[in-house]
Amino acid sequence: MRYDTIILGAGAAGMMCAAHTGGRTLVLDHAKAPGEKIRISGGGRCNFTNMYAGPENFLSANPHFCKSALSRYTQWDFIDLVARHGIAYHEKTLGQLFCDNSAKDIIAMLRGEMAKAGAELRLETTITSVSQDGSGFVVETEQHGKPATFRAANLVLATGGKSIPKMGATGLAYDIARQFGLNILPTRAGLVPFTFPDGRFKPLSGTALPVRATAGGKSFDEALLFTHRGLSGPSMLQISSYWREGETITVNLLPDGNAFEALKAKRQTDGRRQMHTVLGHLLPARLADHLGEVWSLKGNLADQSDKALQALADRLHGWEMTPAGTEGYRTAEVTLGGIDTDALSSKTMEAKTVPGLYAIGEAVDVTGWLGGFNFQWAWSSGWAAGTAIRNKRGS
Incomplete structure (x- = not known):
């Protein structure tokens, strides 16, 4: 024919x-x-x-x-x-x-x-x-x-x-x-979720927030979604196309704010509160609790110096992590x-x-x-x- x-x-x-x-x-x-x-x-x-x-x-x-x-x-x-x-x-x-x-x-x-x-x-x-x-x-x-x-x-x-x-x-x-x-x-x-086989984000599964995600020199301001396998959401899918195995990704958890100024202001009004509790005013509560644990945030906010608050702010604006990989062609768009x-x-x-x-x-x-x-x-x-x-x- x-x-x-x-x-x-x-x-x-x-x-x-x-x-x-x-x-x-x-x-x-x-x-x-x-x-x-x-x-x-x-x-x-x-x-x-x-x-x-x-x-x-x-x-x-x-x-x-x-x-x-x-x-x-x-x-x-x-x-x-x-x-x-x-x-x-x-x-x-x-x-x-x-x-x-x-x-x-x-x-x-x-x-x-x-x-x-x-x-x-x-x-x-x-x-x-x-x-x-x-x-x-x-x-x-x-x-x-x-x-x-x-x-x-x-x-x-x-x-x-x-x-x-x-x-x-x-x-x-x-x-x-x-x-x-x-x-x-x-x-x-490409356009695929990241995986972290140690299960570090499993307790946060379902938590989402707007972020600025960066990989391979490219940044996207979109939502991040924690899953039981790792990181997903539009921001993660976008940067996955620019990421290479073994490289770090950077997440700005407060892309539209100034974490240092926000923490200083909270120190004046909520100085007696625990650090992770104060973070819960800036981030989803489960994420704040998680970061308080993995970053070993101790003591009350009033006890923190400007230098300590700036160091925490830098972490919030530039959280670095290295994925083990992606979910591959199975879920790639x-x-x-x-x-x-x-x-x-x-x-x-x-x-x-x-x-x-x-x-x-x-x-x-x-x-x-x-x-x-x-x-x-x-x-x-x-x-x-x-x-x-x-x-x-x-x-």
Whole structure:
């Protein structure tokens, strides 16, 4: 069976690409339903983009690569598409846009756009091999035990990265890209909680507070959540993409205050109180008790000198710790690294040395921050490849 374009992967990027390629397009996926990551994202409401999306919100070995696609298909273009489909949405915080109803609305929208473009979708289909012959690409598959062969002039790799393997994530895109001579940069889990196997934060599980978290020279002002395994919450997920194993992370527990001045003021009014009790006025009580114990805070506040209060303030503004690791791909929202952008055209997403081969979305070494940025990269890169294929066909 011959097509103009075969897209491997019916996720966000793959469906977006299929909606724009034109011609005979086939989308293949091993899952039972398309857009599974879309479905579970944002607590089931899909944080589908961010109003402030720009190149500065992405990590890559080549930070300039994402600029072309992001500037030609912006968050406003996708927001317009959402609005045209009558999908109600709202801003939650920091420019993050969510569906009012359900993430399934976004999936239905993309399926509708694919159908309008005439793209065909085949699910529960396993890719057994990919090769090239004189006329293009040959994709061997198996569906419910029945083999099938498909051919196309264009092949798009949109199978994502390794994150959340229980949903079927694999390194298929990397394997195929490597097969055709494309370089693959080392991958690691991104937007993922930190672990501390000694269980030090287990008593604090469920406690949350706003912080400024720093790792790898990058800081984020968002919430921290203590878990029985370690540290999570938006601030921890954000800095996990910049952290390397063995490095320390720094947490400012009072990012909007001056701990020294606050403690001095409390010394005047609450001098007879124990140190951990006073900390409970500045921090969640359980955290204050924990810090009082691990930092060995003794005596009344009135007994503390300015020097001692400054030392405590410095700790509160710069609490350093070294995670043992992260929870890995099991819970990671994204995969860092992947197909080297040096191998691709930033305008078309086509491989420079393999005409007709494209790579988009999470499979490529472009990773966004938490907050809708990775979906925007899926939309932008999928659009870039899809329109390039359509323009190449002259339709």
